[in-house]
Amino acid sequence: EAQVTQNPRYLITVTGKKLTVTCSQNMNHEYMSWYRQDPGLGLRQIYYSMNVEVTDKGDVPEGYKVSRKEKRNFPLILESPSPNQTSLYFCASSLDRYYNSPLHFGNGTRLTVT
Amino acid sequence: GQQVMQIPQYQHVQEGEDFTTYCNSSTTLSNIQWYKQRPGGHPVFLIQLVKSGEVKKQKRLTFQFGEAKKNSSLHITATQTTDVGTYFCAGHYGGSQGNLIFGKGTKLSVKP
Numbered sequence: 001e002a003q004v005t006q007n008p009r010y011l012i013t014v015t016g017k018k019l020t021v022t023c024s025q026n027m028n029h030e031y032m033s034w035y036r037q038d039p040g041l042g043l044r045q046i047y048y049s050m051n052v053e054v055t056d057k058g059d060v061p062e063g064y065k066v067s068r069k070e071k072r073n074f075p076l077i078l079e080s081p082s083p084n085q086t087s088l089y090f091c092a093s094s095l096d097r098y099y100n101s102p103l104h105f106g107n108g109t110r111l112t113v114t
Numbered sequence: 115g116q117q118v119m120q121i122p123q124y125q126h127v128q129e130g131e132d133f134t135t136y137c138n139s140s141t142t143l144s145n146i147q148w149y150k151q152r153p154g155g156h157p158v159f160l161i162q163l164v165k166s167g168e169v170k171k172q173k174r175l176t177f178q179f180g181e182a183k184k185n186s187s188l189h190i191t192a193t194q195t196t197d198v199g200t201y202f203c204a205g206h207y208g209g210s211q212g213n214l215i216f217g218k219g220t221k222l223s224v225k226p
Contacts, residue, residue, distance in 0.1 A: 035216075040123070042218035043157070043202065059115065090156060102147060102159035103204075103214070 006106035021076045023091030031094045032100040036087040050097040081113040118205040120217030135220035137203035144206040146186045152199040174203040
């Protein structure tokens with residue numbers, strides 16, 4: 001089944017403890033992206049990648065890192081999480097880097113930082 | 115930076131009533147996409163509009179793209195409880211997918 005898989009679905013951690021949220025897609029998609037969703041603020045882009053080894057900052061990149069070593073994987077890394085990073089995170093992918101490809105979203109990761 | 119304004123933020127309707135959400139950009143869009151997110155779920159792609167003045171229908175849903183390609187609307191006729199969720203528009207400002215900007219969404223609740 002074609003899908004974007006994120007793990008974990010839920011994560012509770014403490015301030016400063018490094019964590020990684022994994023994202024993998026099995027559709028051979030070129031483009032991948034991370035969003036965070038907060039009440040009243042909609043979906044805000046954190047980082048995106050147009051291809052392997054190519055990543056760019058989105059609107060809210062502070063406190064996050066990403067890597068794209070393989071086409072299928074695009075992990076989101078929080079080196080030193082803080083409470084303001086408590087949010088619902090979505091990974092998304094699309095077929096190509098151009099503007100006519102719909103985004104396929106993962107099921108989301110709900111992160112709580114205490 | 116670029117912004118896509120979406121209104122209303124919330125809409126409560128009685129089942130059978132119509133519903134409309136609007137998106138507006140201050141600058142011309144290359145295209146606009148619409149997504150639906152069910153409660154507890156993830157956004158799911160509904161449709162993409164590309165041409166000026168384009169109108170597309172999916173059963174009870176009608177999507178419009180303005181003549182100037184700066185605004186768009188989603189209209190649902192005779193809402194049903196299955197329509198509950200948050201509807202997002204996402205506007206492209208040309209170039210790569212990195213230039214896709216989401217509106218803040220309209221959360222629709224339907225009272226049976």
